[in-house]
Amino acid sequence: MTTRWWREVGWRHAGGLVAVVFAVVPVLYIVSAAFNPLGTVVSTDVVPTQFSLVHFRSLFEDPARPFPRWLLNTVVVCAAVTVVQVLSSAMAAYAFSRFRFRGRRGGLLTLLLIQMFPQFLAVIALFTMITELGAAVPALGLNTIAGYSLVLMGSALAQVWLIKGYFDTIPRQLDEAAVVDGAGHATVFFRILLPLARPILAVTGLLAFVGVIGEFLLASIFLTDTRSKTLAVGLYGIIESDRSNNLGVFAAGALMTALPVVLLFQYLQRYIVGGLTAGSVKD
Amino acid sequence: MTRILCLGTAVGTAAALTPSLVAGGHYVVLSIAWVVVAVLLATYATRRALLAKYLVPGTLLLVLFTVAPVLATVQMSTTNYGDGTRTTKEQTVARILANSVVPTPDSPTFNLSVATTGPGGFTFFLVDRATGRAYAGTPDGLAELSAEAVTVTRGFVTAAPGYTLLSAAQVNDAAEQLRDFAVPTEGGAILRRGLREAFEGRAVLRYDPESDTIVDQRSGTRYTVQRQGDREYYVDSGGERLSDQSWRAGVGLENYRRAFTDSRILGGFLRIFGWTVIFAAGSVLLTFAVGLALAGMLNDPRVRGQKWYRSILLLPYAIPGFISILVWSGFFNQEFGLINNLTGLSIDWLGDPFWAKVALLLLNLWLGFPYMFLVATGALQAIPGELKEAAIIDGAGGFTAFRRITFPLLLVAVAPILVASFAFNFNNFNVVELLTHGGPFTPDNPDAGATDILISYTVRLAFGAGGAQFGFAAAIATLLFVITGVLAAAQFRATRSLEEVH
The missing domain is CATH 1.10.3720.10 (MetI-like)
Known part of the structure; x- marks a missing residue:
């Protein structure tokens, strides 16, 4: 370890380590709070010192905060919205990538424009809309997971640009060869393009998934009944009702929510970095 | 094959929902549902429309749940919609009149059974205590029932085909929804009093659509529409409000003017x-x-x-x-x-x-x-x-x-x-x-x-x-x-x- 090494490489590591500490402290704090049996703000340190599963147990046993129910609700919403969003986006991307038609460029640009308007800006109209829908069809009203999912599906075409960009890189000769062999357009799409586009489908799926799991604004207005809540509003309710003493329970729930997402991110890291530079923002 | 199954499900769902939507008067939801079904049929039931087959699903969702709400928000920004103005003018007038119903010394009283056909839709089954005749009352009016139509036990309707009768506890639970329920009659309305009883009272107020005034028939006071702020109310000659209940109305660019x-x-x-x-x-x-x-x-x-x-x-x-x-x-x-x-x-x-x-x-x-x-x-x-x-x-x-x-x-x-x-x-x-x-x-x-x-x-x-x-x-x-x-x-x-x- 010479001074030269320090001057050329070492200081870079020093900067990197500072960033790592900054990034990791809140994460460690969640872990530490989740396993700390006291579960209060005062008793929690950054470094875990005690180990207990009491908060995890209370999440599954206290009927006042039905964590399993929230988890189920969240999984249902995330799965439904992600599948619909990725599939409809991929279908539209196929049309935009492979067909030539009038209004194609205009359509693509319009999509980009609409995508920049966050849907929740129309929250008041969405609220009245879902209230009226609920009066007509109670299964789709306020405090229903189905109605909430339906509203979020308004972002069905959010991933068209990313997927279309990927389709563009798949040689057209592949589909043309299949058509010569007698394949119809549906076969080309489902049997050839979709399997080849798996990486981008995984990334767009993940982006859609984290978008839904973190959605708070609409959920906080539509889902006020305890049993209809998603993890976002449910866990918020736990910490909000007592910021000092409910930290442990909240952290336990947060840990179980975040862990699968973080693992997915790590697993798909390579593709995500590629997608990011193509200009997608997580929200 | 899958295609036929999906289309069949869509048509079937819309068809199954239609009766209750018609009964509830939800014509906007009804027509949107059928427009969606029609678009799906036009796209997928033919061999043509290749392009649309790939664009329709996402576009439908985008239009219904992103574009339409954005446009509705812009439209809403030119109204005074909010607490106190959630109802239309007709609903507001009807509510003001119904709230003025009072019993008279010779008011007929009824044995009441509350029934429902589904969420939000209520019917009052009434048996007149004086005559023993049975009636069905809805917000649309009162209809006399033939003896075979319902089962009457000890002066109360106890069963009616196609209806679910509510227990006393259920009526209590639904009190909020039943609060404004009134069966209009000539010059008055039938209102609920307690869980098992109703009476026909006379409305003190009368609405005159010709001059758009509400008249108090006891005192003769006339209430006319006056604008106060961004809302309209019925007020007497001194400007005193008859009710704090207003209604939804267009206010043009008033909201923007206020903001700036x-x-x-x-x-x-x-x-x-x-x-x-x-x-x-x-x-x-x-x-x-x-x-x-x-x-x-x-x-x-x-x-x-x-x-x-x-x-x-x-x-x-x-x-x-x-x-x-x-x-x-x-x-x-x-x-x-x-x-x-x-x-x-x-x-x-x-x-x-x-x-x-x-x-x-x-x-x-x-x-x-x-x-x-x-x-x-x-x-x-x-x-x-x-x-x-x-x-x-x-x-x-x-x-x-x-x-x-x-x-x-x-x-x-x-x-x-x-x-x-x-x-x-x-x-x-x-x-x-x-x-x-x-x-x-x-x-x-x-x-x-x-x-x-x-x-x-x-x-x-x-x-x-x-x-x-x-x-x-x-x-x-x-x-x-x-x-x-x-x-x-x-x-x-x-x-x-x-x-x-x-």
Whole structure:
């Protein structure tokens, strides 16, 4: 370890380590709070010192905060919205990538424009809309997971640009060869393009998934009944009702929510970095 | 085969819903449902319309749940819709009249059984105590029932085909929905009194549609429509309101006028707008500066373990935002929070207007710098190394080469992402709502907090404790649409590659 090494490489590591500490402290704090049996703000340190599963147990046993129910609700919403969003986006991307038609460029640009308007800006109209829908069809009203999912599906075409960009890189000769062999357009799409586009489908799926799991604004207005809540509003309710003493329970729930997402991110890291530079923002 | 199954399900669902939608009078929902079915049939039942087969599903959802609500918000911004104006004028008049019904000495009384045909739809089954005749009463009127139509036991209707009769406890539970239920009769209405009894009373008030006046038949007072603020009420000659109940009406650009002329609202609005811009710009600059510095430091072939750095730095980006924000909100606690504990400070982070803003920016830095780090790394790697080497050979120092060559090239590449990030933070409701709730607030303006951005302000106006002001909030939301549109245009210009859409 010479001074030269320090001057050329070492200081870079020093900067990197500072960033790592900054990034990791809140994460460690969640872990530490989740396993700390006291579960209060005062008793929690950054470094875990005690180990207990009491908060995890209370999440599954206290009927006042039905964590399993929230988890189920969240999984249902995330799965439904992600599948619909990725599939409809991929279908539209196929049309935009492979067909030539009038209004194609205009359509693509319009999509980009609409995508920049966050849907929740129309929250008041969405609220009245879902209230009226609920009066007509109670299964789709306020405090229903189905109605909430339906509203979020308004972002069905959010991933068209990313997927279309990927389709563009798949040689057209592949589909043309299949058509010569007698394949119809549906076969080309489902049997050839979709399997080849798996990486981008995984990334767009993940982006859609984290978008839904973190959605708070609409959920906080539509889902006020305890049993209809998603993890976002449910866990918020736990910490909000007592910021000092409910930290442990909240952290336990947060840990179980975040862990699968973080693992997915790590697993798909390579593709995500590629997608990011193509200009997608997580929200 | 699957296609036929899917289409069949769609038609079947719509058909199954139709009777109850017609019965409930939900014609808008009904027609939208059938339009959707028709579009699906037209697209998928033929062999033609190849293009539409791929565009229709997403477009339908986009139009129904994004485009239509945006247009509805703009439309709503020209009304006074909110608490006290949720109903139409006809509904308001009917409610005022029904509330004036009083029993008379010779009022007929009925044994009441409440029945339902489905959610929200109620029917009163009535047996006249004097004559023993049975009636069915709905908001549409009273109809006498033949002896065979229902089962009457001990003076009460106890069974009716097609109806579910409610128990006393169920009637009690539905009291809120039944509050305004009245069966109109000649010159009055039949109202519920207790769980098992109803009476026919006479309305004290009478509505005259010709002159649009409500007349009190006892005192002869006439109430006419008068505008007070952005609402209309029925008032007597002295301006005294008959009822505080108003109705939904168009007010033109009144909401916008209010936003820009009412000095208290305008003051709050301009301050919030200013902070929204500072917050969004500050977040972008901070995250980009830190992300770029990190990328510059670590993006060097001599630095080992880049994969590890990247994996760890990805964490703040990967954890769902609401979790990190809520954890950070604990860090800012003045007495027990991690930040004051570690630094030995005693800052009232969330209670002081200035420090609350600092806290927001600090949190947003944590949330955003990994993203900017990844973006900047990608952009740096895309810049050919020879350019920088050539500059260094020409005698430029490392930093000069970065400032003159690398940075300008990088900026071109990331400009669209910077604008997108600005637009995202401009509407970053989650961070503000979950960390500070827009606060701290001052007592003289409880609607507009020190860290409010436009979207959190809008949501509070619409759904906050101060009573719903949907119309006014919709006007602010419309302004947000316009600003977001301008930002979108800026991003279009920043993205050169868009000109090459092929």
